[in-house]
């Protein structure tokens with residue numbers, strides 16, 4: 574019974590924070606100055622509209638709404654205590670799980686409340702938003718000067734947080750140089766702050782993914798052992814009819830790599846250029862390859878475009894896969910990134926040590942996600958095939974990744990962390 578009540582609470586909490594119907598788009602944000610930010614959060618299922626389809630960007634955000642979104646944005650695992658931390662937030666309140674999670678994470682401090690009350694349904698003032706986001710990011714607070722013209726009127730306990738929110742570009746003041754700590758925060762303003770928070774939280778936490786397109790046998794023979802040595806997972810994008818063919822990986826090898834933490838994805842069925850195909854043929858390319866992967870109990874979450882589309886491919890790919898990577902991309906993905914437009918770098922003979930180092934440095938600084946792909950891996954320092962590398966080069970990459978403390982992830986792991 575108790576467990577059932579908890580499930581109900583979580584269920585209704587989710588309903589209130591995300592749109593009721595997935596297909597429904599918000600009907601009152603078009604042309605609004607914060608439209609882009611609101612859409613990013615909506616896609617990430619962090620913020621949603623009301624049952625009538627409106628978002629009400631100019632309405633004030635309540636404390637509990639903001640806390641719920643904050644916990645979701647930072648993906649803090651929900652936890653709850655035995656006893657409610659606030660007298661006016663009982664365990665059957667929809668926002669109770671998020672509020673107690675924030676307490677457990679040290680974002681909310683019940684001892685600071687007046688008479689043990691949170692007043693969860695009231696508008697949250699700017700000074701409190703600054704406090705909660707800086708605590709959530711675990712940014713040390715030092716300065717007591719806010720850097721705003723009305724700083725002397727701001728209670729000392731808030732000043733450091735407000736200063737930190739300014740220094741990290743999370744919140745800014747009014748054109749007249751004031752911060753106005755007691756002004757409520759509108760839902761549109763909160764959306765902007767939450768998107769900045771996503772960027773900020775990604776800093777210094779760069780990730781790298783190494784993908785292999787086409788499924789050459791050399792991936793298993795020459796790349797896999799090196800990955801094992803470093804405990805780095807890789808990603809295989811295969812063309813089903815090629816699996817088990819001469820010079821290509823076979824099913825058993827793909828499974829062995831998955832067993833070691835690798836991921837398998839689709840590289841379409843026949844590697845045709847989608848611009849030459851009709852809609853139904855594109856669906857075959859996407860659907861049949863997924864079916865094959867599923868049938869053989871391999872991963873099937875991600876898709877690698879065989880070529881780029883002429884038009885935006887995202888809507889149709891999203892019907893079959895949870896994410897997709899490009900072939901001709903050339904940027905480090907910065908969170909929050911679109912999970913269907915992940916950019917990759919081709920890692921082949923055209924890549925020298927300097928360009929590898931530059932990219933990895935950029936990934937560290939930006940807290941980005943760098944995705945490499947190549948086709949085959951020659952032994953030792955032997956000449957690499959077209960669109961391929963050799964073990965020596967791969968090892969160089971691994972050493973540079975290790976030096977920088979970058980995390981090596983599969984596409985699914987990266988998407989969970991960095992994408993909307």
Ligand SMILES: [Zn+2]
Nearest residue numbers: 786787844879
């Ligand atoms: Zn390809």
